[in-house]
Amino acid sequence: MPARAPGPGDRAAPPDDHRRRPRRRGKALDEAIFQATLDELDENGYANLTMERVAERARAGKASLYRRWPSRVELVMDAASHAFPDPSSPIDTGTLRGDLLAALRGIAQLLSGPAGEALRGVLSDVLSDPARTAEARRRSQGRGRRAIELIVRRAVERGEIDGTAVTPRRVEAGPALLRHHFLFNGVPIPDEVIVEIVDEVMLPLFGCAPGP
Amino acid sequence: MPARAPGPGDRAAPPDDHRRRPRRRGKALDEAIFQATLDELDENGYANLTMERVAERARAGKASLYRRWPSRVELVMDAASHAFPDPSSPIDTGTLRGDLLAALRGIAQLLSGPAGEALRGVLSDVLSDPARTAEARRRSQGRGRRAIELIVRRAVERGEIDGTAVTPRRVEAGPALLRHHFLFNGVPIPDEVIVEIVDEVMLPLFGCAPGP
Amino acid sequence: MPARAPGPGDRAAPPDDHRRRPRRRGKALDEAIFQATLDELDENGYANLTMERVAERARAGKASLYRRWPSRVELVMDAASHAFPDPSSPIDTGTLRGDLLAALRGIAQLLSGPAGEALRGVLSDVLSDPARTAEARRRSQGRGRRAIELIVRRAVERGEIDGTAVTPRRVEAGPALLRHHFLFNGVPIPDEVIVEIVDEVMLPLFGCAPGP
Amino acid sequence: MPARAPGPGDRAAPPDDHRRRPRRRGKALDEAIFQATLDELDENGYANLTMERVAERARAGKASLYRRWPSRVELVMDAASHAFPDPSSPIDTGTLRGDLLAALRGIAQLLSGPAGEALRGVLSDVLSDPARTAEARRRSQGRGRRAIELIVRRAVERGEIDGTAVTPRRVEAGPALLRHHFLFNGVPIPDEVIVEIVDEVMLPLFGCAPGP
C-alpha cells in the first residue's frame, strides 16, 4: 500500500499518549486563547482570523472556544477589551486643547493596535443583530466619549468654555471623526489629522478660538 | 496527482442540449450580474453574499464573474456604483441649512440601500490593500464631499457665510459624522440625527447661528 | 485576496439544526462510501465517477473522502478490493484443463463487475507514478497469478505435466491474454475466448495436448 | 480603479487587432494541432491532455478542434496515427526467431512513444462505444497482428514451422502479451521481456524449440 492516506483501516491507532500534561483550564486557558486571538489579529487581520486557527494557535480544541464565545465576533471583542482593560482617566494637561489632543492621541494609539483591527471587522459582522450592534458601540465608543465628557466638564469648571455649548453630539463629534478617518484611511493616523480635528472642529464647536 | 477531472463530457455523458440559446455576453451579462448582486445584498447582506450564489442567481458561471472582478469586494463596489451612477448636483433650496439638510438626507437615503450594505462590508475586506482602500474611499466619499463643497461655495457666494471658515476638514465633517452614525447604528437613520448634525455641528463650524 | 469565505455561520445564518444525529464514523462511514463508489462505477463507469457524486451519494462530505484517499484512483482500487476481498483458493476439478477453465472463468466474472470497470480506468490514471502502478498491478494480477500457480503445481504433482515447462512468463500468459481481451474488447467476454486461451495457448505451453 | 480585472466597462476595447495575420486553415492548421497534441502527450501524458491546452498550444480556437474531431480520443488517435503513418512491412532476418524479435522490438519502440501514451488513455475513454472500441483496436492491434501473420507465413513457407499450429489466437498472443506488459508496467520495456515472450511463448506455440 504505497501512496495512500492514513486510511480507513487505521481506526485502531493508539490515542496519542504524549499529550501535554498540565492541561489548562479556566483563566489560564482564557488567557492563552486571548493571546492567540490577538496574535492572529495582528498577523492576519480580522478578515483572515478563523476559529480554527485561533484554536490551533492556542493549542486548544475548537469546542473550548465555542463553549466560551458563540462566534468570532464575541471572541474578538472580548479579546480586544481584555487587552486594554484600563479606561484610565484622561490626563490633565491644564488646557482644553492639550487635554483633547492627548485624548485623541490615546484613541488613535488604541486604534492602531489589535483593537482597531477588531473594530473594523466587527462592524460588518455585527449589524444584523441590534443587541450586538449596541454592545459593539458600547465597547468602542464608551471610552472616548467618557474621556471627552470629563475633559470638557473640567474646561467648563475652569471657565474655559461655556457649558451651554456642550451637547452630546458635539462631545461625540471628535472621536467620531477620528474613528471615521481610521475606518476609511487605516493606520497610521497622521498627527496632523488629530490636530486638525481638535483645532478646526472640536475647539470651535465648544466656542474656543482655534489653537496656535 | 495523476488524473484530470473526469469532466462532464468524457463521453458517455449526454451532450446536454437544453442550454439557453440567446447566450448573454458583454453588457447584457454585466447587467444581469449587477442585478443579482444587488438582490443578494438586499436579501442577505454583504456578509452572506457569495460569488456562488450571485452566479447562480444571475444564471451565469462563476468563471464569468471572476473574469470580470477578482473578488467579492470589487464586484460589490462596482455593482453599487452602477446602481447609483449619477452624482447629480445637489438641489438648491436657497439657504445653507436647507441645502445641507437635503444633501445629508440624500446621503442617508443612499446608505439605507444596497450602497450602504456594500459600504459596511467592503470596509473590512479592503483595508489590507491601500490601493483598494483609496478606491473604496473615492467611491463612498466623493459624492457627499463634492455636494457639500458646492453647497458651501454657493453659501459663500450668497454672503451667507465667511469663506475663511471653510476648510476641507470642516466640509468633510458632516458626511463623516453621518457615515459614522450609519456604521455604528445602522439603518434607519432617524431624521433628528441629520438635523442635529446640521444644526449643532455643520452650521456652527461655518460660522452660522444654529437653525430654529 | 483579502477576504476569507463568508462561511455559513457568519451569524445571520440559521444554525441548520436538522443534521442527522448519529453521525457515522470509521468503519460504518467507510462502508457507505465503498457502496456509493461501487454504485457509481456500475451506473456511470469510472470515467464519469467523481468524488463529488460519490460523496453526495454516500451522504458524506468531500473532506471525509479526501481524508481517507488522496484521489479517485485509490478510492476506486480500495472499493474494488473491498468488494471482492477473498482470493479464495481455486476449485479443484481434478484435471488441469478443468482447473484452468474454472480459474479463467472466475477472472472473467470478476472483470465483468465493478472490479473490471475499476481496472480499466485505473490503468490510465496510475502510470505516472511507478509506486501506484505497482500497487495496481499487485491488486489486479496477484489473484489470477496465484490461482494459476497453484493449479499448475497441482498438475505437476499429479504428474499431468512436466515441471520444467512451468515458467513465470507462461503462468502469467493466460490471465494476461484474458485481461488483454477484456481491455480491448470489453464485456461480456465470450466463453469461446476462454476456451481458446486454455486450449490453444495455456495447455500447449505446459506441454499438454489440446483438449477435446 | 487600481486593482481590478479588465472589467465590464472595457467592453468597448478594440477587438484585439494584433491577431495573427496569415490565419492558418486546412492542412496547415491540422499539422499545428497534431504537433501540439503530440507535444502535450509527451510532456503531460494522455490523462492531463486537454482540448483547451492543445488549442492554446496550437494557437487555435477550441472550436477548430471540435470541428475536426468529436473528442479527445479521436484527436489523439489521429495524431498518433499521423505521427507513425508507415506500417512498413516487417524486416526479414531469415529466421522465425529473428523476425519475431524484430517485430516485437518494433512494437515496443512504438509503445514507448506518443502512440503508447495515446493507447493507454484511449482504452478507458473508448469502451462505452463499441464502434470506437473496434476502431481503437484496429489502430493499435492491426499493425502488430499483420506483421506477425506475415512473419509466420514466411516461416511456414520456409518449412520452419507447421502451418497447422498457426491459429489467430496464437498469432495474436505475442503482441498481446507485449501490450499487456506495457499497460501494466509502463516504459521502458526491458529487452528480456521481449526475448522471454518470443522464446517461452511464441516459438513453443508454433512448435519450435526455444531459441539459444
Place this chain on the structure above:
DNA sequence: CTCTAAACGAGACGGTACGTCCAGTCTTCGG
C-alpha cells in the same frame, strides 16, 4: 484519598464556499 463529573485536546463529521480548470456550445468578427 478515592471517585466522579466536568472540562479539555484532538479531530472526524456533514456542509458551504472558495478560486481554478476544463468541456462543449454559441457569438462575433476577420479574411
Place this chain on the structure above:
DNA sequence: CCGAAGACTGGACGTACCGTCTCGTTTAGAG
C-alpha cells in the same frame, strides 16, 4: 459567408472553515 478566436454555461476539482459531535484523558472537588 466560412471558419478562427474566444466568451459563455456548467460542473468538478481539491482546500479551508464552519459549528457539532464523539472520543479518551486530565483535573478539580465532593464524599
